[in-house]
Every structure is written in C-alpha cells, then in structure tokens.
Amino acid sequence: MNASATAALVLEDGTIYRGTAYGATGRALGEAVFATGMTGYQETLTDPSYAGQIVVQTSPHIGNTGVTDEDDESARMWASGYVVRAASRVTSNWRSQRTLDDQLVGDGVVGIAGVDTRAITRRLRDVGAMRAGVFSGDALTTDEAMLAEVRESPQMAGRSLAETVSTRESYRLEALTDSIGTLAVLDLGVKSSTLTYLRERGFDLVVLPQDSTLEQVLAHQPVAAFYSNGPGDPAASDSQVTLLQGLLRAELPFFGICFGNQLLGRALGFGTYKLPFGHRGINQPVLDVATGRVEITSQNHGFAVDAAIGEELTSPAGFGRVEVSHFSLNDRVVEGLRALDIPAFSVQYHPESAAGPNDARHLFDQFRQLVLAQKGAKA
Numbered sequence: 001m002n003a004s005a006t007a008a009l010v011l012e013d014g015t016i017y018r019g020t021a022y023g024a025t026g027r028a029l030g031e032a033v034f035a036t037g038m039t040g041y042q043e044t045l046t047d048p049s050y051a052g053q054i055v056v057q058t059s060p061h062i063g064n065t066g067v068t069d070e071d072d073e074s075a076r077m078w079a080s081g082y083v084v085r086a087a088s089r090v091t092s093n094w095r096s097q098r099t100l101d102d103q104l105v106g107d108g109v110v111g112i113a114g115v116d117t118r119a120i121t122r123r124l125r126d127v128g129a130m131r132a133g134v135f136s137g138d139a140l141t142t143d144e145a146m147l148a149e150v151r152e153s154p155q156m157a158g159r160s161l162a163e164t165v166s167t168r169e170s171y172r173l174e175a176l177t178d179s180i181g182t183l184a185v186l187d188l189g190v191k192s193s194t195l196t197y198l199r200e201r202g203f204d205l206v207v208l209p210q211d212s213t214l215e216q217v218l219a220h221q222p223v224a225a226f227y228s229n230g231p232g233d234p235a236a237s238d239s240q241v242t243l244l245q246g247l248l249r250a251e252l253p254f255f256g257i258c259f260g261n262q263l264l265g266r267a268l269g270f271g272t273y274k275l276p277f278g279h280r281g282i283n284q285p286v287l288d289v290a291t292g293r294v295e296i297t298s299q300n301h302g303f304a305v306d307a308a309i310g311e312e313l314t315s316p317a318g319f320g321r322v323e324v325s326h327f328s329l330n331d332r333v334v335e336g337l338r339a340l341d342i343p344a345f346s347v348q349y350h351p352e353s354a355a356g357p358n359d360a361r362h363l364f365d366q367f368r369q370l371v372l373a374q375k376g377a378k379a
Helices: 041-045 100-106 117-127 143-152 192-200 214-218 238-249 259-267 362-378
Strands: 002-011 016-023 027-035 053-057 081-083 110-113 130-136 171-173 181-186 203-208 224-227 254-257 271-288 294-306 321-328 334-339 344-347
Touching: 002 110, 002 143, 016 100, 016 143, 027 081, 027 110, 027 117, 027 143, 027 271, 027 294, 041 053, 041 100, 053 117, 053 130, 081 130, 110 130, 117 271, 130 143, 181 192, 181 238, 181 362, 192 203, 192 362, 214 238, 224 238, 224 259, 224 362, 238 254, 238 259, 254 259, 254 362, 259 271, 259 294, 259 334, 259 344, 271 334, 294 334, 321 344, 344 362
Parallel strands: 027 053, 053 081, 081 110, 181 203, 181 224, 224 254, 254 344
Antiparallel strands: 002 016, 002 130, 016 110, 027 130, 171 203, 271 294, 271 321, 321 334, 334 344
C-alpha cells in the first residue's frame, strides 16, 4: 500500500471519502455495496458475482492472512474496486503466497484504504446501493469531474453481466466419485468450489457458456441442469430464462443458486426487483420452511424474487404448484423456491460456503437424491 498516495471514493449522491491508494492506482467505476464477512476477503474478491461492483468491507482489518492460490474462486479478482478501513501492513499466515496488495495490483483492482467504512456502510444502508468511483493517481482530479464520471457510469438495474464472467467455451470435469451422469452447468459466474462439490456428488460436469441454446445443452444428454451464481439484473437475462423454461419442459431436474434462483423465479413466471442494499456476507440467517431449521448462509445478491411467502402458489408460466422454500429472517426476502409438480428447486444463497458456514452444503446431497429419484422413475 502506498501510504503517501491519496485516493477518493466518490458516491453518486455527491458524498466523497478521502484516503490512501490501495492496490492498483487509476479509476474504478461500479455499484458501491458493502459485504459483512469478517473473513473470506479473497473468496469475495474472486467471486464473479461481484463483477461491476465496488466492495466495501465492513470488517475493519483486511489483508492480514495474505493470498493463496488455493482459495481463489475463479481465475481472477472480479470486483471493480475495493474499499477498506485498515489494510494490514503485515501478512502472517503459513499458507500465504503473496500480499493482498500485490494481488490487487496484479489483477488491476483499484482500491482505497484509511476511510471510515462504518460511515460508508451507514450511508449505503440509508440511501441504498449507488453508483460510485474510486480514484487515485492520474485519475484523481477535481471533485466535480470525478462525480460527473460516476453519474455517467451505467446503473446496475437493467444491466446484463453474465457475458462478462461466463466461460467462452464449454469444458468438461469428471466426477470425483462414482458417476451418476452428466450435469449441464450454465456458467453465469460459477465459483470453483461449487464445481468441486457437484463433482463430489457424482456428477460429470459439462460447463457451458451463458449463451448456450436448448439444443446445445440437450446434445450433451444431461441427467440434470444447474444454474450458477452470477452478477447483473435477472430482468436483463431473457435468453437464460427461455433456456431454463425449455429445460423444465424437458423434465430435467434443476438446481439453481443465487442468480440461478432469480432466473428460476422468472422462468416460473414471477417477477424480480432490486433490493435497497442487498445481502452480502457470510452471516445471513435463513429459515427453511419445511424443517423450521435456521441456516446461517453466505450471500451476495442485490435482486430478489417477488413471490408470496407462506402460501402455495401457481406458476404463471404453467409449471404447476410452487412454494417459497426459504426466506430471510432479517427482512423476509425470498431465499428459495421449490416447484411441487416438476423436479426443480433453488436457493438465493451460496451453499458451497466459500467463504462462510457449512449449514447449507446438504443441498448438494438433496440435488443428487432428486436426480437419482428422477432416473429411477424413468427406468
């Protein structure tokens, strides 16, 4: 960290916070959001769901355990910018391979340190997530010019980002135990640990680009389909919704997480909406309606499905009965959907828990059992 170099975080509403340059210098534009995890900064930064966002860490001390390749959730850091209060001057961990500062520089992530992240978080909670910019080096100009750049940058609402983070070519990964068949994974920003947990459940994976057609997916003769997490507005993902409706009509078992939950909601005929400041962190409490069990979950989403909680619903798109299977205990946002007449379910959070608690990993086993039951019914 260059403690002598100044930097500024400029919010869309004109609020400006000044600190020191951290990571790469230059300009970062995106939607300012806050993440509440006390650990897992590396998994956060390499989560493709954070593409297009400037991440404010509410935990005050960041970078003390360094960075190790083993904990990356993708091949690079995806956050547009990074905001921390106290960047650790010392890395102390036997697994560390480099400092977080070095990794931010290497991946071109423009950051700022030495700012009051508590005040920034309170601002975002009061006003809502908003466009922002981190400026340092030659990009640090007048307040008026920087604010104009922020206000000219794109809004997250209506923005499609799957094409930015998805694989360009399909690829295969073998199951890590006895195979139960090929799983078609639509990569909307998938995390590496998610793929590992699916392989551990006996799935041979074919990971597909976000613009794959129904014919291309079915050509792999999958036993089931999976939609990953990812960034952007689900209302801007019509092609993925159309594909999913085709997969559901083909009676393929389906499991979706995070962005995949929102797209299942749309495929079933429900709407989506933007949350004021979203759910981001590894301490989000969710109620499983069927069991009454509370799960502490890892989440990163700024949009949600608009569906009634506590009643049996009818899919407006003609897929039969549906229920909200999980909801947030903080604000009663829909956190999961279950179709009752077709083999499909989804959750709004990240059951791979990277980083985060392990409460929801059983969902991968539940998906495996759903696929096996469907295969048995067709035998």
